[in-house]
Amino acid sequence: MPIDAAVVTAAVRSCADVIAEHRHELTKLDSAIGDADHGTNLHRGFQAALVRLPDPGDALPADVLKAVSMALVSKVGGASGPLYGTAFLRAAGAVDGAEHLDASQVADALAAALAGVQQRGKAELGDKTIVDALSPAVDAARASVDAGGGAREALRAAADAAAEGAEATIPLVARKGRASYLGERSAGHKDPGATSTTLLIQTLAEQEGCEA
Amino acid sequence: MKKLINDPEQVVNESIEGFAAAHRDQVTAHFDPTWVVRNDAPVPGKVGIVSGGGSGHEPLHAGFIGPGMLDAACPGEVFTSPVPDQMQPATKAVDGGAGVLHIVKNYTGDVANFEMAAELAEAEGTRVRSVVIDDDVAVQDSSFTAGRRGVGGTVLAEKILGAAADKGYDLDQCADLLERVNNQVRSMGMALTPCTVPQAGEPTFELEEHEMEIGIGIHGEPGRERMPLESADAITQRLVNAVVEDLPFRRGDEVLLFVNGMGATPLMELYIVYRAAERLLADHGITVVRNLVGDYITSLEMAGASVTLLKMDDELTQLWDAPVKTPGLRWGM
Numbered sequence: 001m002p003i004d005a006a007v008v009t010a011a012v013r014s015c016a017d018v019i020a021e022h023r024h025e026l027t028k029l030d031s032a033i034g035d036a037d038h039g040t041n042l043h044r045g046f047q048a049a050l051v052r053l054p055d056p057g058d059a060l061p062a063d064v065l066k067a068v069s070m071a072l073v074s075k076v077g078g079a080s081g082p083l084y085g086t087a088f089l090r091a092a093g094a095v096d097g098a099e100h101l102d103a104s105q106v107a108d109a110l111a112a113a114l115a116g117v118q119q120r121g122k123a124e125l126g127d128k129t130i131v132d133a134l135s136p137a138v139d140a141a142r143a144s145v146d147a148g149g150g151a152r153e154a155l156r157a158a159a160d161a162a163a164e165g166a167e168a169t170i171p172l173v174a175r176k177g178r179a180s181y182l183g184e185r186s187a188g189h190k191d192p193g194a195t196s197t198t199l200l201i202q203t204l205a206e207q208e209g210c211e212a
Numbered sequence: 213m214k215k216l217i218n219d220p221e222q223v224v225n226e227s228i229e230g231f232a233a234a235h236r237d238q239v240t241a242h243f244d245p246t247w248v249v250r251n252d253a254p255v256p257g258k259v260g261i262v263s264g265g266g267s268g269h270e271p272l273h274a275g276f277i278g279p280g281m282l283d284a285a286c287p288g289e290v291f292t293s294p295v296p297d298q299m300q301p302a303t304k305a306v307d308g309g310a311g312v313l314h315i316v317k318n319y320t321g322d323v324a325n326f327e328m329a330a331e332l333a334e335a336e337g338t339r340v341r342s343v344v345i346d347d348d349v350a351v352q353d354s355s356f357t358a359g360r361r362g363v364g365g366t367v368l369a370e371k372i373l374g375a376a377a378d379k380g381y382d383l384d385q386c387a388d389l390l391e392r393v394n395n396q397v398r399s400m401g402m403a404l405t406p407c408t409v410p411q412a413g414e415p416t417f418e419l420e421e422h423e424m425e426i427g428i429g430i431h432g433e434p435g436r437e438r439m440p441l442e443s444a445d446a447i448t449q450r451l452v453n454a455v456v457e458d459l460p461f462r463r464g465d466e467v468l469l470f471v472n473g474m475g476a477t478p479l480m481e482l483y484i485v486y487r488a489a490e491r492l493l494a495d496h497g498i499t500v501v502r503n504l505v506g507d508y509i510t511s512l513e514m515a516g517a518s519v520t521l522l523k524m525d526d527e528l529t530q531l532w533d534a535p536v537k538t539p540g541l542r543w544g545m
Contacts, residue, residue: 035291035431036412073328074245074297077288081295082324120324177320180357181433 002100003151006056007209008064016046018203019196029192033179038080038192045076045084061101065092065109079177080193083117083130090116102212103151107141110158110201114138121176128174128186133194136161137201151212155205162201166194213413215513220410224267224289231274235539239277245295247302248274249284259377259386260284260306263315263370264299265322266291268409269430272367272509275540281374282315282538290409290512291431293321299329303338311339311383315370315390317362318346341387345369347399347520349458350427350436361429364472364520365397367508368532371541375534393522400454401518402435402447403428403474407511426450430474430511444481448488451519456496461521463497468532470503470520475510477517482506485517493521502532508540 019026019042026039049071054063065088073085094112095105114134123129140161144154169191174180179191204210217223225243232241232248241248247264254260263273264286273285283306288294303312312333316326323344330340347365351357369390376389403425406415409432416432419425424447427436442450461467471486473479486505493500501524509518522528535544 037292041292074295077292077295077325078321079293079324081321082328085328120327121320176358178358178433181351181361181429183357 003212004100005059005061008061009056011207014203019043019046026192032189033186041076045072048075062092062096086116086120087113103145103154106151107145111138123176127176128169128172128191129176130193130197132169133162133165133197136165151210159202159205162198166198169194223410245297247286247298249305250277253283253306254308256308258308259310259383260312264294265317268512269509271540276370276538278538280536293325296329303333307338313386314342316344318344320358343390345394347397349398349400364399364518368522369393372531375531396523398455398458399520400451401428402426403516405515407514444484445488448485452489452492455521465498466501466524468502468522469500471505472518473507474514474516476513476515
């Protein structure tokens with residue numbers, strides 16, 4: 001099955017379910033080093049995205065991603081709204097015009113998402129942010145595609161790398177976002193943004209239809 | 213939690229509805245997305261001044277809408293940045309043909325959301341310049357943090373920029389002036405008690421009866437240090453010294469001294485702080501040429517105060533003295 005607008009739409013629905021399921025866990029992580037709203041805010045954003053999804057019958061994958069972007073920007077607020085909103089917008093831009101996505105385009109979309117997040121948030125690897133999960137995920141997806149892997153393999157590699165990156169944020173001292181005001185006190189906690197990014201990529205990796 | 217509210221989820225909406233009703237001769241509120249604008253916007257040929265940020269800091273920002281100050285404000289949820297959906301219509305509504313200046317407090321969410329809003333407005337043909345205020349000396353400014361927070365200096369910046377726009381400064385001149393104001397203003401705050409975000413229901417941190425937090429932010433974020441409570445004079449000395457040493461202010465400087473209440477501190481106590489601050493500044497050879505004392509940038513029901521110093525010159529003094537007519541600040545008209 002090619003990764004068309006219907007598959008991307010189904011993936012967005014799965015993401016919304018996963019965020020709903022894990023929202024309290026994300027908020028709890030955020031209360032340790034932030035302002036205790038990451039799960040609540042992201043859940044609100046994905047619920048809004050569900051309402052705005054275009055009819056997959058006459059939409060391209062990019063249209064779906066763009067609709068998600070606009071919903072997240074409008075409804076999430078805080079820092080994660082513009083960051084995730086930009087990620088989806090850039091991912092949409094990377095696959096603009098395509099009816100189905102192949103493995104290479106999936107990797108391109110992830111890379112564009114990362115570039116958007118970094119431009120918006122000015123975070124580098126090791127700052128204890130989304131980037132610490134997304135950046136290794138992009139590298140792993142690209143490596144998998146270069147080695148001849150399909151979309152499923154690329155996304156699985158990305159998900160594993162993201163999970164590892166998110167775990168590795170635990171000892172880090174935050175250098176961006178509200179957690180950075182805590183300085184050394186931010187060490188010892190897993191970053192909520194890196195955690196939600198991992199959840200999303202893991203969901204894509206298990207999505208039915210992501211076989212291209 | 214003991215609060216004068218109906219529904220924790222509705223505090224921002226109901227408060228803005230009441231605010232707009234009380235000041236309906238001056239402002240109009242729009243909801244979903246939420247933004248507040250002066251009734252006579254856009255003022256033709258004038259740079260539009262827009263600010264915004266999380267709610268819970270009233271009268272900042274909506275309370276400063278009116279002639280001589282802001283043209284529109286975008287209130288977010290309590291302590292949560294507003295979203296571009298709010299800045300977009302506000303920016304458009306106040307563009308009188310001379311472009312729009314965004315005054316943004318330095319918090320990651322505020323900066324990112326205003327940045328997106330500016331890009332969207334530019335795409336629709338409105339010229340936008342954006343300047344970030346970061347005057348809080350309690351946060352070390354280094355590549356290892358999100359940078360200093362925007363606090364008390366924001367109130368002074370909004371007043372001065374409103375006057376400049378009224379005087380006919382163009383957009384680039386406004387942005388340059390705002391950067392200059394930000395470069396010569398510094399603040400430091402402290403808390404006696406925490407505050408409770410209505411949706412959270414619990415205080416943002418705990419302080420024992422005999423403790424205080426020095427270097428507090430305006431969202432109950434941690435400060436520089438927690439220590440035993442001291443006298444008003446001793447606390448003021450900590451705040452003033454931190455500010456004076458930072459700029460650095462020099463002997464012979466003229467300043468605006470702004471003593472701000474965090475929400476639950478009586479004016480009586482703020483004047484005790486003012487008294488001490490003015491005397492300390494005199495010891496440093498610094499003259500207070502203008503002042504502001506009261507609750508202007510608050511943190512819900514937190515008790516505590518902040519001290520802000522702005523280095524003044526003729527231009528800034530003239531702009532400060534210019535007439536202003538807003539619900540939260542008014543003189544000369």
